[in-house]
Amino acid sequence: xxxxxxxxxxxxxxxxxxxxxxxxxxxxxxxxxxxxxxxxxxxxxxxxxxxxxxxxxxxxxxxxxxxxxxxxxxxxxxxxxxxxxxxxxxxxxxxxxxxxxxxxxxxxxxxxxxxxxxxxxxxxxxxxxxxxxxxxxxxxxxxxxxxxxxxxxxxxxxxxxxxxxxxxxxxxxxxxxxxxxxxxxxxxxxxxxxxxxxxxxxxxxxxxxxxxxxxxxxxxxxxxxxxxxxxxxxxxxxxxxxxxxxxxxxxxxxxxxxxxxxxxxxxxxxxxxxxxxxxxxxxxxxxxxxxxxxxxxxxxxxxxxxxxxxx
Numbered sequence: 001x002x003x004x005x006x007x008x009x010x011x012x013x014x015x016x017x018x019x020x021x022x023x024x025x026x027x028x029x030x031x032x033x034x035x036x037x038x039x040x041x042x043x044x045x046x047x048x049x050x051x052x053x054x055x056x057x058x059x060x061x062x063x064x065x066x067x068x069x070x071x072x073x074x075x076x077x078x079x080x081x082x083x084x085x086x087x088x089x090x091x092x093x094x095x096x097x098x099x100x101x102x103x104x105x106x107x108x109x110x111x112x113x114x115x116x117x118x119x120x121x122x123x124x125x126x127x128x129x130x131x132x133x134x135x136x137x138x139x140x141x142x143x144x145x146x147x148x149x150x151x152x153x154x155x156x157x158x159x160x161x162x163x164x165x166x167x168x169x170x171x172x173x174x175x176x177x178x179x180x181x182x183x184x185x186x187x188x189x190x191x192x193x194x195x196x197x198x199x200x201x202x203x204x205x206x207x208x209x210x211x212x213x214x215x216x217x218x219x220x221x222x223x224x225x226x227x228x229x230x231x232x233x234x235x236x237x238x239x240x241x242x243x244x245x246x247x248x249x250x251x252x253x254x255x256x257x258x259x260x261x262x263x264x265x266x267x268x269x270x271x272x273x274x275x276x277x278x279x280x281x282x283x284x285x286x287x288x289x290x291x292x293x294x295x296x297x298x299x300x301x302x303x304x305x306x307x308x309x310x311x
Contacts, residue, residue: 006045006272007037009279047169048275048289049268050177051234052244054226056267057188059241060248060260062223064195065216068129072241073227076132079236080139081110082228086235087146087158096168099161100232107228110135115220119213164235164290166275173233180229184222185264191215192256199254237290239297240267246303270296 008019014033021029022037059072073079085106089099113135118128143162147155194215197205202212230237244267245259252258274292281287 004045006048006276007041009276043169043171043174044166044275045272046174047166047177047234048271050174050181051166051230051237052240052268052271053185053264054177054181054230054267055237055240055271056244056248057185057260057264058223058227058230059267060245060256060263061188061195061219062241063245064198064256065219066126066129067199068126069246070242071129071132072239072245073223073231074236074238074241075136076114076129077110077134077136077139078107078224078227079231079238080136080143082107082231083162083236084139084143084146086161086232087143087150090154090157090161091146091150100173103232104228106139107231108224110139111220111224111228115217119217160288161235162290163288164237164293165286165288166234167286169233177229177233180225184226188219188222188260189257191219192260195219195256195260196254235288235290237271237293239293240271243267243270243297 004016004019004023007023008014008016014022014036018029018033019037019041022034023042026034026038055073062071062073062076063069082103085102085104086099088106089102094102110132114128114132117131143158147158150158194205194210197208197210198212198215205212205215227241245263247266248259248262252262271289271293274289274296278287278289278292281292
């Protein structure tokens with residue numbers, strides 16, 4: 001439903017009926033309307049759902065394996081790594097595909113560094129989170145250096161990319177993310193009972209026959225792939241990985257059989273609503289969606305802080 005509403009909103013004056021006809025019976029409409037709906041708006045609407053579900057589920061599992069309510073792909077530096085990779089691609093004149101590949105590589109690199117440092121130094125999960133935040137600032141500094149070295153035109157491209165946007169979504173990117181999510185998310189759901197056990201501590205999980213280290217490795221791989229693909233296609237979109245899981249937890253609790261699907265659905269809902277708002281803020285202008293999600297996400301950070309103080 002929200003995908004259809006998202007597809008309906010936009011600068012071009014297309015009725016709700018025309019949107020439905022363009023999706024389900026395009027032969028009855030002019031080519032211009034079909035192109036706007038099926039080639040431009042629909043991939044963006046579907047990408048919003050897929051990215052929201054990917055970041056929502058990734059944030060939920062990252063909070064589980066790190067035992068930290070502030071853990072998310074964005075706060076642990078995956079977005080900053082992707083931004084640095086994209087900036088590097090822009091600086092060297094790569095096309096959109098090359099920029100996306102570099103963003104994916106550096107996002108995966110951040111994930112690998114965080115896990116390997118924690119794995120081989122026996123760090124606590126809180127320290128792993130701090131390492132992620134440190135990497136976030138490091139790659140933000142490196143990106144600032146690239147911007148300093150870039151030309152004015154390159155700087156404009158870098159700044160726009162780092163805002164986060166769904167506007168470059170196309171059928172190929174949608175298909176790639178759809179396949180990745182369709183493969184990984186069912187594997188997450190299958191392991192729901194293991195994640196429930198992990199909440200009670202590694203020792204308790206291992207007493208139930210769960211290899212907690214192996215589970216964390218696999219889970220970190222799932223998170224890294226979904227988050228890295230999302231970020232490399234859309235730029236860094238913050239707070240979805242925090243807001244979705246916290247809303248889901250307040251509704252259904254920590255049982256991952258319900259918590260994971262609801263985190264994914266709420267992530268999709270938030271990002272779809274943010275995409276709709278980005279087209280309604282100013283007529284004829286599409287605001288970068290990263291700005292909208294940041295404005296939505298700040299109250300969640302404040303709420304988490306006060307909730308922790310109360311406890």
